[in-house]
Amino acid sequence: MILSRSKGVVLSVVLSVLMISGCATPLSSGQKQEYRGYQAKGLAVEEKNPGAAAALGILPGFGSFYVREYGAGVVNLLLWPASILWDPMSGYQGAQSINYYATKQKIDQLKDKEITQLEDQLMMETIDNREYVSAKREIDNKYSAY
Template sequence: MKFVKFAVLALAVLITSGCAGGLNSMQEREYKAFENEGVLIEEKTPMVGAVLGILPGFGSFYAREPGYGVVNLLFWPISVLWDPVSGYSGSKSINYDTTKSYLRKEKNKELVILEDLLVSKQIDSTRYLLEKRKIEQKYEY
């Protein structure tokens, strides 16, 4: 009976915590491109997340997945089989999202400056389109 209560509690925590998913194949390619171009923002170190996953739930906590951290804490030592992977992939997801957000903001800043130049008639529409294309290509990965 106690095990059933424990399992129900663990399942409830898991359901309310969201899904700790890694990057899909397209995101993995972008992540590698960010690394190759030197623009990846490493907010979390994936290897640290993996190593912390050996401790009860720490990999998930490190990857900002507290619900999974609690479940992994409750299922320790069995959770050592999957929590290092969660810590690693969760850290990469955080870095990916942080980098994408930063690049989007930088692109928008450049586009606003360019639009201001067009509105103030410092550049013509042809020059605007050429410069806009350069900015868009600069931020494609």
């Protein structure tokens, strides 16, 4: 009896750790606002659909699997149907997070490329410092969320 009880405690601890470590970290309010700004400028990337992630969360572990949270997906599969209480939200937040970071990466790449081209023009003396500063400001504004 004690042996089966300790197995239950160990299993509970392992499942809890897996569930906590696999859950998607929601975006902060500042990150959400920044992403909305990128959406307004047409710069946002949507790798994962948050609505689809939430809908898939109703199925056993599918919301977590969809947003690449495989450990959480397995735990949610094992804890289904109780996981219906949290997996849709976890999937939604995971999709938002994936989209935010994909957008940040895309914007950084595009901005770096344009600034490198601008710096090359400055080095080749096809533009002067004043033109460089003005053009760099335009690039910064173009890739800003606000």
